[in-house]
Amino acid sequence: METNIDEKEVKLTAKDFKSDRDVRWCPGCGDYSILAQVQRTFPNIGYKKEDIVWVSGIGCSSRFPYYMDTYGFHGIHGRAPAIATGLKVARPELSVWVATGDGDLMSIGGNHFIHTCRKNIDIKIVMFNNQIYGLTKGQYSPTSEKGKITKSTPFGSVDYPFNPASLALGAEASFVARSIDREPKHMQEMIMRAAEHKGTAFIEIYQNCNIFNDGAFTTLTDKETKADSVITLENKKPMIFGKDNNKGIIIEGFNPVVVDLNDGKHSVDDLLVHEETDESPIRSFILAHMTDHPGMPTPIGVFKQITKPTYDGGVAKQIKNVTEKKGEGTLKDLLYTPNTWEVS
Amino acid sequence: MAQEKEKEVEVQSLTAVTVRFAGDSGDGMQLTGTQFSDTTAIVGNDLSTLPDYPAEIRAPAGTLYGVSGFQLHFSSSDIHTPGDSPDVLVAMNPAALKINLKEIKKNATIIVNTDAFDKKNLNTAGYEANPLEDNSLEGFKVIEVPITTLTTNALKDSPLSPKEVVRCKNFFALGMMYWLYNRPMEPTLDWIKQKFKNLPDVADANEKALKAGYYFGDATQQFTTRYTVEPAELPEGTYRNISGNEAVALGFVAASLKSKLPLFLGSYPITPASDILHFLSKYKNFGVKTYQAEDEIAGIASAIGASFGGSLAITTTSGPGLALKTEATGLAVMTELPIVIVDVQRGGPSTGLPTKTEQSDLLQAMYGRNGESPVCIVAATRPNDCFEMAFEASKLALKFMTPVILLTDGYIANGAEPWKLPKPEELEEIPVRFHTDKETFQPYGRDENLARPWAIPGTPGLEHRIGGLEKANITGDVNYSPENHQLMCELRAEKIEKMKKFIPDLEVDGDESGDLLVLGWGGTYGAIIEAINKSRAEGLKVSQAHLKYLNPMPANTEKVLKNFKKVLIPELNLGQLSKLVREKFLINVETLNKLQGLPFKSIEIQNKISEILGGKNGN
Structure with missing residues (x-):
């Protein structure tokens, strides 16, 4: 809207x-x-x-x-x-x-x-x-x-x-x-x-x-x-946290795992990006x-x-589409449908 | 093939006929009945219908509990009920015969589909011997027709599967009945064309089956009499055939147009009320918003939200659903917002009899909430009255800023009758004014009718908060003070009482005083009128009045009742209006209570009148 x-x-x-x-x-x-x-x-x-x-x-x-x-x-x-x-x-x-x-x-x-x-x-x-x-x-x-x-x-x-x-x-x-x-x-x-x-x-x-x-x-x-x-x-950012921004999250299988970015084995590039x-x-x-x-x-x-x-x-949207197609309904349209008959 | 000789057909004119179509719940009996009704309406008869079907969609074939019936009473004069006992029964199988035999007239015509009277079906229906062969149908005029075989023969070139071909047999039966009662096939042929326009083979097969049935009637030596029922002398005007549920839907759309408020329906599917949701969901080009909610509570809660936003908001349900809406109804009472709650009553308690009629929610509507929680209650009397009462309920809700409960029932909701259409310009305007002035705005200030102002979101400067906690009079602030609570409870009750000024007086048909007044409410109207007419024909003096406004009751109600020595209240419950009347006016009433999932037969009421007045019983 x-x-x-x-x-x-x-x-x-x-x-x-x-x-x-x-x-x-x-x-x-x-x-x-x-x-x-x-x-x-x-x-x-x-x-x-x-x-x-x-x-x-x-x-x-x-x-x-x-x-x-x-x-x-x-x-x-x-x-x-x-x-x-x-x-x-x-x-x-x-x-x-x-x-x-x-x-x-x-x-x-x-x-x-x-x-x-x-x-x-x-x-x-x-x-x-x-x-x-x-x-x-x-x-x-x-x-x-x-x-x-x-x-x-x-x-x-x-x-x-x-x-x-x-x-x-x-x-x-x-x-x-x-x-x-x-x-x-x-x-x-x-x-x-x-x-x-x-x-x-x-x-x-x-x-x-x-x-x-x-x-x-x-x-x-x-x-x-x-x-x-x-x-x-944070969108598009690697998942880092910790007091010294020294921890990150990687995915192993379907599980998140915390890694130490200072352990010499992991870098920011390994981390899950949000x-x-x-x-x-x-x-x-x-x-x-x-x-x-x-x-x-x-x-x-x-x-x-x-x-x-x-x-x-x-x-x-449906209301708009149907109204465009059928025209705005009136009381006459509502009541006087084709299946009526006259008594005179 | 034997040479067919031209048969002699006697044409007999009747004033009224009651027909019942009965078969398995999958046999298409409701469709057959509806088609017969629509055509009968178009030829100008007055009519009244009673669909009676099981809760199971496709119960096991041939069982007694799987029988679906459609009763139709049509006449050349004004009629009010679907007829006490059928003159003609169309029985598509043994179970349909067995179930309906006790209902039909002693000398009724029975048209049976002999193909269905095989060993298996007879066993399933609990017949030890074939009733077509053991003289047990003596006294009835039995016409045996191998409907399934004749349908199959007629459709031997159809590309449909054998199973689908057999399914067309209801159109054969319908065609036969059209011939017998001199009705044109065109309306149904047009309907078939429209309905199955994307399934040409099905359309073709149904058309052929219908015609085959009609021509069979014409050719067979079994039918020697053909009947005509002349058009009824109805007041001048344009008519259409209408069911109560459709009339309710139209009444709300009309109220939306006349109040210039968009219509919002919040609803959860429930038998027998779902059709109102179906009908309203078609009216998109009238600006109608239908919300199929996740449950009954969300149905009413969404309506309350829409009402807060300035819509004509409604919710539709049946008894168990009304129970679920209880707390939210109280919220609408406390916030003093207009909503209409439609309860299409069915047999209870609990799940009860989902497809059967009853009038047992009156006390639930009246008292089924915590605290002192008065609402307005109105009830429709017959299918075509549902339009007026939906319109009326909307009008009262908007005028008094209050929830209104509209009670109908399964019988008038599914039953149909001709309806003389109101002229669009004759319907009254429903004036609604949203409050916009900041200086004079008090959320719980009141007008002369005690209605509070309706100030909707989007109005600058009128931002305010309402809710379910007790409100201070005038300001609408949360307030727990003892004096204020008592005042507010009294004001809410007084507001409902004030409606008396705007609702019509209770009218008496017959003498204004005397020995007996029959007081009815809601959907029993037709049966009561017929019982009254018959009683008077027997020379009994009896008056009649019918309540459409249950809370408040019309201002003159007490006066009307006290002019009679006895008051009889027939109702489809164990005495709910009786309880209200005794409590309100401290008078005793005679009761006639029926709880069989079926409407009253006029004879049942007639006998009670006779019993009270010392007349003879009818039969």
């Missing part, structure tokens, strides 16, 4: 996107950072305030629309992608965003999520993943690690977590990315990239719940450990599953971005 944006009119700042409501998340919650990065990015996404809508489900993350001075819809548990889909199909010219959490999207809303991805509805889904149920006060979530001890699993959970990026890729999402609440610049970049993408964009954001799951991502955010634990995906637009699912799945292997860093960045027609665009 084309958007008719008069660049001169859109001179907004982060402040323009702050609603007059008090933010009611717990002090220290990672959600504050997400809100701030969205508000900083939104003046630049190319849409007027009135053309942006935030839709959410239920949970701490889903209070998000109240704090954005755009149109907003606080829906019911798990259904935000479906509500957003109806809105986007009805009004393709709008920029439609979903704020959701790991419980809202991966559990009760799982079905809507995968079908939104499959259909490539042009909406942006930002999932705050704190790996816990916060608003219901601390049960394990579908992204909690196996063995998690919570109020509902006092002896440890016995089920396996979803890998959200892998799930999105499996459902054929056309844009899949990940960021972390403590990486503001990176998160802003991911939000911008999602905004620019045509089609379903999924961003998973690791978000610390300092009340019920504090420190879940410490290794990824702590100054001492993060360089060796996180690898930032290709976001690779149509093959293999590369992005390897990245999404990298953390299955002990000692591997956690990737952040864009796992995959491919271009394909959107569902909402397809619907609009």
